[in-house]
Amino acid sequence: MYGQIVRDGLVNVTGIEDLGLTSPVLQRTSDAFFKEISPFLLHFGMFVPTIIGQCTPEQQAKWLPLAMDLKIIGTYAQTELGHGTFIRGLETTATYDASTEQFILKTPKLSSYKWWAGGLGKTANHCIVLAQLYTKGVCHGPHPFIVQIRDTETHMPLPGIKVGEIGPKLGFNTADNGFLGFEDFRIPRENLMMKNAQVTKDGTYVKVARHGKLTYGTMVFVRVMLVSDMAYCLAKAVTIAVRYSAVRRQSQPKPDQPEPQVLDYLTQQHKLFICISTAHAMKLTSTWLWNTFTGVLADMRDGNTDTLPELHALSSCLKAISTSDTSALIEQCRFACGGHGYMYSSNLPALYSFATATRTYEGDYTVLLLQTARFLVKSWEQMDEGKPLTPTLAYLEQSRNGSQVSWDDSPEGIVRGFDAVAAGRIGACVKSIRKHINNGMDYEDAWQMTTVQLVGAAEAHCRAVICRVYRDETARLTAGCSPGVKAVLDQLSTLYLLYWALERTGDLLRFSSLSERDIENLQARYEALLLKIRPNAVGLVDAFDFRDEVLMSTLGSYDGRVYERLMEEALKTPLNREPVSDSFHKYIKPMMQGKL
Numbered sequence: 238m239y240g241q242i243v244r245d246g247l248v249n250v251t252g253i254e255d256l257g258l259t260s261p262v263l264q265r266t267s268d269a270f271f272k273e274i275s276p277f278l279l280h281f282g283m284f285v286p287t288i289i290g291q292c293t294p295e296q297q298a299k300w301l302p303l304a305m306d307l308k309i310i311g312t313y314a315q316t317e318l319g320h321g322t323f324i325r326g327l328e329t330t331a332t333y334d335a336s337t338e339q340f341i342l343k344t345p346k347l348s349s350y351k352w353w354a355g356g357l358g359k360t361a362n363h364c365i366v367l368a369q370l371y372t373k374g375v376c377h378g379p380h381p382f383i384v385q386i387r388d389t390e391t392h393m394p395l396p397g398i399k400v401g402e403i404g405p406k407l408g409f410n411t412a413d414n415g416f417l418g419f420e421d422f423r424i425p426r427e428n429l430m431m432k433n434a435q436v437t438k439d440g441t442y443v444k445v446a447r448h449g450k451l452t453y454g455t456m457v458f459v460r461v462m463l464v465s466d467m468a469y470c471l472a473k474a475v476t477i478a479v480r481y482s483a484v485r486r487q488s489q490p491k492p493d494q495p496e497p498q499v500l501d502y503l504t505q506q507h508k509l510f511i512c513i514s515t516a517h518a519m520k521l522t523s524t525w526l527w528n529t530f531t532g533v534l535a536d537m538r539d540g541n542t543d544t545l546p547e548l549h550a551l552s553s554c555l556k557a558i559s560t561s562d563t564s565a566l567i568e569q570c571r572f573a574c575g576g577h578g579y580m581y582s583s584n585l586p587a588l589y590s591f592a593t594a595t596r597t598y599e600g601d602y603t604v605l606l607l608q609t610a611r612f613l614v615k616s617w618e619q620m621d622e623g624k625p626l627t628p629t630l631a632y633l634e635q636s637r638n639g640s641q642v643s644w645d646d647s648p649e650g651i652v653r654g655f656d657a658v659a660a661g662r663i664g665a666c667v668k669s670i671r672k673h674i675n676n677g678m679d680y681e682d683a684w685q686m687t688t689v690q691l692v693g694a695a696e697a698h699c700r701a702v703i704c705r706v707y708r709d710e711t712a713r714l715t716a717g718c719s720p721g722v723k724a725v726l727d728q729l730s731t732l733y734l735l736y737w738a739l740e741r742t743g744d745l746l747r748f749s750s751l752s753e754r755d756i757e758n759l760q761a762r763y764e765a766l767l768l769k770i771r772p773n774a775v776g777l778v779d780a781f782d783f784r785d786e787v788l789m790s791t792l793g794s795y796d797g798r799v800y801e802r803l804m805e806e807a808l809k810t811p812l813n814r815e816p817v818s819d820s821f822h823k824y825i826k827p828m829m830q831g832k833l
C-alpha cells in the first residue's frame with residue numbers, strides 16, 4: 238500500500254517537475270493519483286514555502302535548490318501531542334550552545350512529541366521544526382528550524398531522533414502523518430531560519446522582523462491557499478452528485494408516469510444548487526483573497542506591516558468558513574446520492590474526509606474565527622475613537638448612528654443586509670464585553686463570556702465579505718460575457734444571496750426592517766430560481782471540466798454508466814476473488830456444526 242502511494246506520488250511529482258509547473262498544479266494533478274493527498278503535499282505545500290518565507294537569501298540559496306530538486310524531502314512539524322492551537326505553548330526546546338555554535342533540540346516529555354506532520358511517518362528526511370528558542374538563559378518563543386531527521390542514503394533515523402507513523406485516521410491515509418521526538422539532538426546554528434530573527438555565534442538574539450507574528454507566515458499562506466482548495470473540492474463533489482442525480486430515477490409522484498430523474502425534485506435542487514453557487518463563490522473569493530495576500534506581501538517588502546492585521550483576520554475567517562461550508566456541503570452531496578453516495582468508489586467519502594480535516598488543520602474553526610473577532614472588536618473601538626476603518630470594515634460606519642437598515646430584496650440590498658447583520662453582531666459583542674466589565678469582570682473574562690457571540694459575529698462578517706465579493710466579481714467578470722452566460726452566472730450569485738438570507742432570517746429581522754412578508758417573498762423567489770437553474774445544472778458542473786481520472790467516481794463519470802461502474806468496482810474487491818472465503822471453512826462451518 239505505502240509503496241504504491243510513494244510510487245504514484247513520485248510519478249506525479251517528477252511529471253510536474255519535468256513540465257516545470259508549481260505546487261498548486263501538483264495539488265490538482267495529484268488528484269489523478271490519489272483520492273486523498275500525496276505524501277509529498279507537505280513538501281511542496283509547507284516545507285518549500287517556509288524556506289522561502291522564513292530563510293535569509295543565503296539560507297534559501299542553500300536549501301531551496303535541494304528541496305525543489307527533491308534531493309531532500311521535507312515536512313512541517315509544529316503541532317505536538319499536547320499543543321496544536323496554542324503555538325506559544327509548544328514544548329519542544331532549541332537551546333543554543335555557544336561553545337559548539339549549535340542548537341540542542343529536546344522534547345522534554347511525551348506531550349512535547351511532534352505529532353501530525355504529513356509525510357513525517359516514513360517519507361520525509363528533513364522537516365521544519367517549531368521550537369522554543371533559548372539562548373543565554375532567555376526564552377524567545379517559538380522559532381522555525383530546518384532539521385535533518387533521516388540519513389539521505391539509508392533513510393535511517395539519525396541518532397537522537399525518534400520518528401514513526403501515527404496510525405489510521407478518518408482520512409488523509411495516503412499522507413503518512415508522523416510523530417517525532419528529540420533526545421539532545423544537535424543542529425548547526427545556521428539551521429535556525431533567520432529571516433525574522435537571528436542568533437549570533439556568541440548567542441546574542443537579534444530580532445529582525447518588524448512584526449511579532451511573521452513566524453506564523455506559512456500558516457497565513459496555507460490558509461489563503463485552502464480557500465481555493467475548498468472551491469475545487471466542492472466543485473468535484475457537486476459534479477459527482479449532479480451527474481448522478483441526472484442518471485438516477487426514483488419514485489413515482491404521478492401514477493402511470495415514468496420515474497423522474499431525482500434532479501427534478503425541488504428538494505434535490507435545494508441540496509445541490511447551493512453547492513454549485515458556493516464553489517463559484519469560494520473560487521472568486523479565493524482569487525480576491527490571494528490578490529489581497531500578495532498586496533500585503535508587497536507592503537511588507539517595503540517595510541510596511543500595517544495591512545497584515547486585516548489579512549490575518551480575513552485569511553482566518555475565510556479559511557474557517559470555506560472549510561466548514563465545504564465539509565457540510567460535500568456531506569450534503571453525499572446525502573443527495575442515497576446509498577451509492579456512501580460507496581468509497583463514489584469518491585464522496587474521500588472528498589468529505591479531506592474537507593472535514595481542513596476545518597481543523599491549519600487552524601481550528603473556532604480559534605480562527607475568534608482571531609477575526611479580535612480584529613473586529615478592535616476595529617469597532619477604533620471607529621469609536623474616530624480612527625479610519627480598513628476597507629473590508631467600511632460597512633461599520635453605517636451602524637454608527639444605530640439606525641436600522643431598511644430591507645431591500647435586490648441583490649445589492651441583500652448584500653447591504655448582511656453588512657447590517659455583521660455590524661449589528663459586532664456591536665452586540667462590544668456591548669456585551671462592556672456590560673461584563675461594568676459588572677466587575679476583567680477584560681479577559683468579559684471576552685471569554687462573549688466568545689459564543691464573537692464566533693457568530695466573525696461568521697457574519699465573513700458571510701458579508703463573501704456575498705459582496707461574489708456579487709461584485711460576478712458583475713465584473715460577466716461584463717464581457719454573452720447574455721446567456723451572464724444570465725446563468727447571475728442566477729447562481731443571486732441564489733447564494735437568497736439561500737443565505739433565508740438561512741439568516743433571524744439576524745435580518747433583528748438588524749434590518751425585514752418583515753414576515755419579505756421572508757415569504759424571498760422563499761418564493763428562491764424556489765422559482767431553483768427551477769430556472771435546473772435546465773443548466775448538468776452543463777454548469779460539466780463546465781468545471783473534471784476529467785474522469787481526476788473525479789475518480791463511479792457516480793460522476795462523464796458517460797453516466799453508473800450501475801456498470803459500481804458493479805465493475807465491486808467485482809475488483811479482494812473478497813470477490815474466490816466464491817467461498819476460507820473463513821467459511823475456518824470459522825462459519827465449524828460454528829454451524831457446533832464445533833467452535
Ligand SMILES: CC(C)(COP(=O)(O)OP(=O)(O)OC[C@H]1O[C@@H](n2cnc3c(N)ncnc32)[C@H](O)[C@@H]1OP(=O)(O)O)[C@@H](O)C(=O)NCCC(=O)NCCSC(=O)/C=C/CCCCCCCCCCCCC(=O)O
Nearest residue numbers: 261264282321322323324450453462465466549598599600
Ligand atoms: C493565532 C493563534 C491562535 C494565537 O497565537 P498567539 O501567538 O497566542 O497570538 P494572540 O495572543 O492570539 O494574538 C497576538 C497578536 O498577534 C496577531 N496574530 C496572531 N496570529 C497572526 C498571524 N498569523 N499573522 C499576523 N498576526 C497574527 C493577533 O491578531 C494579535 O494581534 P493584536 O494584538 O490583536 O493586534 C496561533 O496560536 C495559531 O495560529 N494557532 C493555530 C495553529 C495552526 O494553525 N497550526 C497549523 C499547523 S500546520 C498544519 O496544520 C498543516 C496541515 C496540513 C496542511 C496540508 C495542506 C498544505 C498545502 C495546501 C496547498 C494547496 C494548494 C492548492 C491550491 C489551489 O487549489 O489552487
Ligand SMILES: Cc1cc2nc3c(=O)[nH]c(=O)nc-3n(C[C@H](O)[C@H](O)[C@H](O)COP(=O)(O)OP(=O)(O)OC[C@H]3O[C@@H](n4cnc5c(N)ncnc54)[C@H](O)[C@@H]3O)c2cc1C
Nearest residue numbers: 313314315316320321322353354355594597598599600603
Ligand atoms: C489531517 C491533519 C493533518 C495535519 N497536518 C499537520 C502538519 O502537517 N503539521 C502540523 O504541525 N500540524 C498538523 N496538523 C495538526 C493541526 O494543525 C492541529 O490539529 C490544529 O491546529 C488544531 O489544534 P489542536 O489539535 O491542538 O486542537 P485544540 O486546539 O486542542 O482543539 C480542541 C478544542 O479546543 C478548542 N479551543 C482551543 N483553543 C481555544 C480557544 N482559545 N478558545 C476557544 N476554544 C478553543 C477548539 O476549538 C476545539 O474545539 C494536522 C491535523 C490534521 C487533522
